[in-house]
Amino acid sequence: xxxxxxxxxxxxxxxxxxxxxxxxxxxxxxxxxxxxxxxxxxxxxxxxxxxxxxxxxxxxxxxxxxxxxxxxxxxxxxxxxxxxxxxxxxxxxxxxxxxxxxxxxxxxxxxxxxxxxxxxxxxxxxxxxxxxxxxxxxxxxxxxxxxxxxxxxxxxxxxxxxxxxxxxxxxxxxxxxxxxxxxxxxxxxxxxxxxxxxxxxxxxxxxxxxxxxxxxxxxxxxxxxxxxxxxxxxxxxxxxxxxxxxxxxxxxxxxxxxxxxxxxxxxxxxxxxxxxxxxxxxxxxxxxxxxxxxxxxxxxxxxxxxxxxxxxxxxxxxxxxxxxxxxxxxxxxxxxxxxxxxxxxxxxxxxxxxxxxxxxxxxxxxxxxxxxxxxxxxxxxxxxxxxxxxxxxxxxxxxxxxxxxxxxxxxxxxxxxxxxxxxxxxxxxxxxxxxxxxxxxxxxxxxxxxxxxxxxxxxxxxxxxxx
Numbered sequence: 001x002x003x004x005x006x007x008x009x010x011x012x013x014x015x016x017x018x019x020x021x022x023x024x025x026x027x028x029x030x031x032x033x034x035x036x037x038x039x040x041x042x043x044x045x046x047x048x049x050x051x052x053x054x055x056x057x058x059x060x061x062x063x064x065x066x067x068x069x070x071x072x073x074x075x076x077x078x079x080x081x082x083x084x085x086x087x088x089x090x091x092x093x094x095x096x097x098x099x100x101x102x103x104x105x106x107x108x109x110x111x112x113x114x115x116x117x118x119x120x121x122x123x124x125x126x127x128x129x130x131x132x133x134x135x136x137x138x139x140x141x142x143x144x145x146x147x148x149x150x151x152x153x154x155x156x157x158x159x160x161x162x163x164x165x166x167x168x169x170x171x172x173x174x175x176x177x178x179x180x181x182x183x184x185x186x187x188x189x190x191x192x193x194x195x196x197x198x199x200x201x202x203x204x205x206x207x208x209x210x211x212x213x214x215x216x217x218x219x220x221x222x223x224x225x226x227x228x229x230x231x232x233x234x235x236x237x238x239x240x241x242x243x244x245x246x247x248x249x250x251x252x253x254x255x256x257x258x259x260x261x262x263x264x265x266x267x268x269x270x271x272x273x274x275x276x277x278x279x280x281x282x283x284x285x286x287x288x289x290x291x292x293x294x295x296x297x298x299x300x301x302x303x304x305x306x307x308x309x310x311x312x313x314x315x316x317x318x319x320x321x322x323x324x325x326x327x328x329x330x331x332x333x334x335x336x337x338x339x340x341x342x343x344x345x346x347x348x349x350x351x352x353x354x355x356x357x358x359x360x361x362x363x364x365x366x367x368x369x370x371x372x373x374x375x376x377x378x379x380x381x382x383x384x385x386x387x388x389x390x391x392x393x394x395x396x397x398x399x400x401x402x403x404x405x406x407x408x409x410x411x412x413x414x415x416x417x418x419x420x421x422x423x424x425x426x427x428x429x430x431x432x433x434x435x436x437x438x439x440x441x442x443x444x445x446x447x448x449x450x451x452x453x454x455x456x457x458x459x460x461x462x463x464x465x466x467x
Contacts, residue, residue: 001022001023001024002015002022002023002024002025002028002029002032002038003024003025003028003174004025004027004028004174005173005174006028006174008028008031008032011028011032011037012032012035012037015032015037015038016037022038026054026059026062026063026066027059027062029062029066030062030065030066033065033066033069040066040069040070040071041071042071043070043071043074044074044075045074045075045076045077046066046067046070046074046075046076046077047076047077047078047079048063048076048077048078048079048080049079050079050080050200051063051078051079051080051087051090052080052082052083052084052086052087053196053197053200055084055086055087055090060086063090067094076094076095076098078090078091078095082220082221082224083100084220112230112231112234112235112236113226113227113229113230113235113236113237113238114235114236114237114238114262115226115238115240115254115259115260115261115262116237116238116239116240116261116262116263116264117239117240117242117250117254117261117262117263117264118132118239118240118241118242118263118264118265118266119242119243119244119247119263119266119338120241120242120243120244120266120331120335121243121244121331121332121334121335121338122243122244122245123332123334124266124331124332124334124335125213125241125243126154126157126329127329127330127331128241128266128331129143129154129158129211129213129241130158130161130326130328130329131266131267131268131269131271131272131328131329132209132211132239132241132266132267133158133163133191133209133211133326134267134272134275134276134325134326134328135267135271135272135275136208136209136237137275137279138190138207138208138209138237139190139206139207139208140184140190140191140192140204140206140207140208140209141190141191141192141207141208141209141210141211142191142192142193142194142199142202142204142207142209142210142211142228142229143191143192143193143194143210143211143213144194144195144196144199144210144211144212144213144214144216144225145193145194145195145213145214146195146196146214147169147195148169148170148171148195150213150214151167151168151169151193151194151195151198152167152169152171154193154213155167155193158191158193161326161327162325162326162327163190163191163326164188164189164190164191165189165190165191165192165193166180166183166184166189166191166192166193167180167192167193167194168180168192168193168194168195168198168199168202169194169195169198170195170197170198172198177198180192181202181204184204184206185204185205185206192204193213196216196221196224196225199225199228202228203231204228205231205234207228207229207231207236208229208234208235208236208237209229209236209237209238209239210225210226210228210229210236210237210238210239211238211239211241212225212226212238212239212240212241213241214241215240215241215242215246215250218253219253219254219256219257219259220257222238222240222253222257222259223257223259225238226238240261241266244334244338266331266335267328268328268330268331269328269329269330272328273328276322276325280318280321284317351388351400351402353402353403353404354388354400354401354402354403354406355400355401355402355403355406355430356398356399356400356430356431357398357399357400357401357406357409357410357413357428357429357430357431358396358397358398358428358429358430358431359372359375359376359396359397359398359399359426359427359428360395360396360426360427361395361396361397361426362392362393362394362395362396362397363392363393363394364394364395367392367397368392369390369392372390372392372397372399373387373390375426376399376428378416378419379412379413379416379417379419379426379428380401380409380410380412380413380416380428381408381409381412381416382401382405382409386401386402386405386409387399387400387401388400388401388402398431406430410428410429410430413428414428
């Protein structure tokens with residue numbers, strides 16, 4: 001092995017003895033190559049594992065130097081969780097007649113993973129993580145952060161609150177990186193706080209919970225992080241902690257990736273304690289195998305019963321159990337108020353499944369719900385109670401109609417076109433996406449139109465000057 005952070009002189013001595021297989025990181029391998037310690041003239045196969053992450057980390061020059069130094073008749077294999085354009089370009093450059101093999105469908109995520117998302121105030125993110133860990137009480141859980149600083153901070157917070165946790169990031173030595181997964185496998189810790197890169201290649205059979213403390217940059221990274229759980233027939237849960245101001249971006253990412261996600265309430269203190277009660281009762285109600293009970297234990301039980309009442313003993317048992325558990329957290333008023341509003345909206349009868357429609361009038365023409373609502377009711381043959389959320393933008397307005405009546409609404413709106421009184425004729429049509437996505441699409445179309453318009457404008461001006 002040739003890995004940054006380890007003894008380079010020892011590695012050079014080992015290489016001088018010859019090896020059938022060399023496993024290493026790009027920077028250290030290139031260093032040995034340039035010093036003459038690594039001879040690739042007889043290499044038959046080159047394998048790049050986690051190729052996408054190595055490119056993201058800036059190892060392109062190192063990888064190219066290594067591949068350029070290997071014989072042309074070698075076999076080259078690239079393993080990558082995602083297939084961005086740089087990976088495809090590298091494959092075309094360094095592979096000949098290569099086959100692309102996919103081990104999972106590109107249209108759907110892992111079938112054994114349940115995706116969930118919770119929205120919180122940014123100041124409540126750590127509290128949400130604590131309560132999610134306590135609510136699920138997974139045998140092993142992994143928490144993903146974006147930077148090593150955030151890993152260090154969250155790891156310290158969890159230790160302070162009583163969790164058995166380990167950390168994995170770029171600031172840890174190779175020996176520490178090797179030790180952390182083993183600590184989890186041995187059951188000495190149950191929580192791992194990690195960055196994307198540091199967690200690559202970790203296989204934990206007991207991992208059933210993944211928490212995205214900081215949101216991934218794209219859906220592919222989300223699926224790769226989440227894919228650490230739900231393996232070998234076991235069920236897994238992946239939870240995204242979403243700050244309020246990033247909810248719509250997250251919804252758009254999930255929608256385009258085709259990942260079905262349940263938006264749930266973050267477990268509060270009451271929910272965590274209720275879950276504790278259920279688990280405790282389930283555990284303590286298990287039948288006792290008398291054949292395995294030690295005589296000393298039975299004698300101790302008899303002594304306790306002689307000195308204390310059964311109720312006192314049960315209370316002490318419950319208190320002892322609770323004392324071992326980190327305390328659940330309370331949330332800020334901002335998070336609580338937002339959840340109440342979401343619950344009110346979620347439980348509005350008939351609006352569990354809606355369709356977005358578009359009206360071609362916005363703030364620029366003084367659009368206001370007070371006069372838009374009557375127009376929608378008249379044009380679509382519906383009542384105010386059948387109109388959901390209304391989003392007014394600069395040049396258009398989006399609104400929701402329950403799917404059950406969306407078809408008849410669209411048909412009636414088309415038949416009543418031209419019957420508007422206020423401000424002229426309005427166009428009502430189905431919107432392919434929600435308001436935010438549609439706004440971005442409209443922006444792209446406008447920029448595209450302007451781009452093509454400029455050359456013709458220049459030619460027109462040139463013709464006028466000639467005339």
